[in-house]
Amino acid sequence: MDWGMKNRMAQLIQSDGRCLFLPIDHGYFQGPTRRLEKPGETIEPLLSYCDALFVTRGVLRSSIDPGNARPIILRVSGGTSMVGKDLANEGITTSMEEAIRLNVAAVGISIFVGTDYEHESLLNLSKLVDEGEKYGIPVMAVTAVGKEMEKRDARYLALCCRIAAELGARVVKTYWCEDFEKVTGGCPVPVVMAGGPQVDTELEVFEFVSDGIKKGAVGVNLGRNVWQNDFPVAMIKALRAIIHENATPKEAQELFNSQKSGKQ
Ligand code: 5RP
Numbered sequence: 001m002d003w004g005m006k007n008r009m010a011q012l013i014q015s016d017g018r019c020l021f022l023p024i025d026h027g028y029f030q031g032p033t034r035r036l037e038k039p040g041e042t043i044e045p046l047l048s049y050c051d052a053l054f055v056t057r058g059v060l061r062s063s064i065d066p067g068n069a070r071p072i073i074l075r076v077s078g079g080t081s082m083v084g085k086d087l088a089n090e091g092i093t094t095s096m097e098e099a100i101r102l103n104v105a106a107v108g109i110s111i112f113v114g115t116d117y118e119h120e121s122l123l124n125l126s127k128l129v130d131e132g133e134k135y136g137i138p139v140m141a142v143t144a145v146g147k148e149m150e151k152r153d154a155r156y157l158a159l160c161c162r163i164a165a166e167l168g169a170r171v172v173k174t175y176w177c178e179d180f181e182k183v184t185g186g187c188p189v190p191v192v193m194a195g196g197p198q199v200d201t202e203l204e205v206f207e208f209v210s211d212g213i214k215k216g217a218v219g220v221n222l223g224r225n226v227w228q229n230d231f232p233v234a235m236i237k238a239l240r241a242i243i244h245e246n247a248t249p250k251e252a253q254e255l256f257n258s259q260k261s262g263k264q
Pocket of ligand 1 (some may be wrong): 023024025026054142194195196197221222223224225
């Protein structure tokens, strides 16, 4: 691995081998999602607690202070919407030249395995990897499920993650699921977990993140369960404790409760 690629990977995955990425890219197909209507305001209190931000170029330029940013993973796939025909029909939306101009640490693209657009999305990943490798920019592949949340099982996600790694992704983002060790065990590059739609309790999030880390994930790329929570700062601090300090779900919950009530 060349110096530039190594340096960018080190910006993403911290010296303890773990990472907390904060995605705020949802608007690229969901529009002004709840509590992300003004991304600059949502992100401001959270920024210092994340290791990297997953964001599109539009929100990056309009809403993030270049003098006070975190490493950027630039979302470079899209071209679909919640009201369109098929969320899987994504293309590459942003050039590598633009990614370099924005001084990003990585670029991110979704793949849609098992859909009508599997072939296109996998070739898009491959092309992006070719470009990224030329300039030392890692590619994070997002194993997207569109609206079909029930697809999140170990067999399917292990297949998606392995294919993403085979095509050259340096990091793979997927969902936590039962038997998560089957997903990480078949993927030769670091795996991070997304959260999906907001779940009922904070403890559920702490439990799956902790389980996923124990079973080989290096961290999270987790958005809605942080910034849609009523106490997003307490939430991200509790997740940091699990990821970077090996806190148990119970300890994370206690930290969340104390932060929420303003106690240290
Ligand atoms: C959406 C994404 C998000 O980055 C990913 O789903 C993580 O966010 P969340 O935890 O809210 O699911 O790829 O386009």
